[in-house]
Ligand SMILES: Nc1ncnc2c1ncn2[C@@H]1O[C@H](COP(=O)(O)OP(=O)(O)OP(=O)(O)O)[C@@H](O)[C@H]1O
């Protein structure tokens with residue numbers, strides 16, 4: 001059967017840009033007209049549903065969508081019957097408790113009996129229960145940071161990234177309740193053909209993520225230093241070696257991880273490497 005994979009994505013907001021970029025880098029094209037809430041991929045058996053992020057876990061659990069991209073915070077708050085397939089590494093933020101910056105924080109037990117405004121009552125309730133604190137959870141749907149200054153609550157529990165919204169509203173972060181990032185979720189009972197499509201998509205996502213984390217490196221090395229340099233850039237199996245016209249030198253090609261990039265470059269220079277070129281990788285199949 002010619003099944004298609006229905007993918008729920010946030011229409012517009014903090015997840016959208018990176019979600020659309022990832023889909024594009026996976027080589028999947030679709031036309032997204034203004035106001036359009038459903039879009040067919042032109043070169044992959046998929047259809048995109050463009051939704052509010054809060055609705056994504058429910059749609060995936062109910063099978064209206066097969067998979068979706070959503071913040072872990074929303075997935076946990078909605079607590080629908082879905083599974084995380086893969087962590088996507090963008091829209092990183094934390095769900096934190098904050099109090100007015102002039103108030104002394106007396107530890108988590110100091111929240112006992114306080115009123116806390118949040119859009120995440122379920123996650124907050126679990127956190128407080130786990131810490132044996134009983135507080136009055138006041139659910140509001142947005143602009144949570146304003147609550148203490150208008151007398152609505154004594155503390156808040158909301159998303160933080162740079163901390164600038166807290167700062168602007170005279171608040172300080174005192175407890176991290178959850179660390180979150182975008183995740184790919186799936187409904188539990190996918191047909192075999194949809195599972196195959198999901199596997200294809202996942203393979204592409206992982207290739208894109210691996211490519212982003214790594215760089216291709218080319219350098220010239222004196223032949224006498226090849227063994228030493230090989231240890232610094234072991235690559236996927238081992239570095240490629242190419243003869244140069246100058247018989248005392250070789251060209252070495254390999255892949256290095258973004259995380260230890262500068263340390264490796266310094267070590268290579270110290271080992272006598274010259275003419276080092278570093279180029280981005282578009283896809284990386286392991
Ligand atoms: N400041 C931030 N930095 C990084 N990621 C964030 C930030 N704020 C929110 N996120 C993540 O992005 C998700 C979507 O945030 P956004 O603010 O777009 O939600 P929203 O206003 O509820 O959108 P919608 O209109 O779709 O309901 C959040 O659930 C969270 O996972």
Ligand SMILES: O=P(O)(O)OC[C@H]1O[C@H](OP(=O)(O)OP(=O)(O)O)[C@H](O)[C@@H]1O
Pocket residue numbers: 014142143145158159160161162163164165166
């Ligand atoms: O720590 P910061 O970098 O300031 O980010 C935190 C803010 O970002 C999110 O809101 P957003 O700006 O997405 O607006 P929203 O409330 O309309 O969702 C979140 O709800 C916080 O208010």
Ligand SMILES: [Mg+2]
Pocket residue numbers: 052053054
């Ligand atoms: Mg929302």
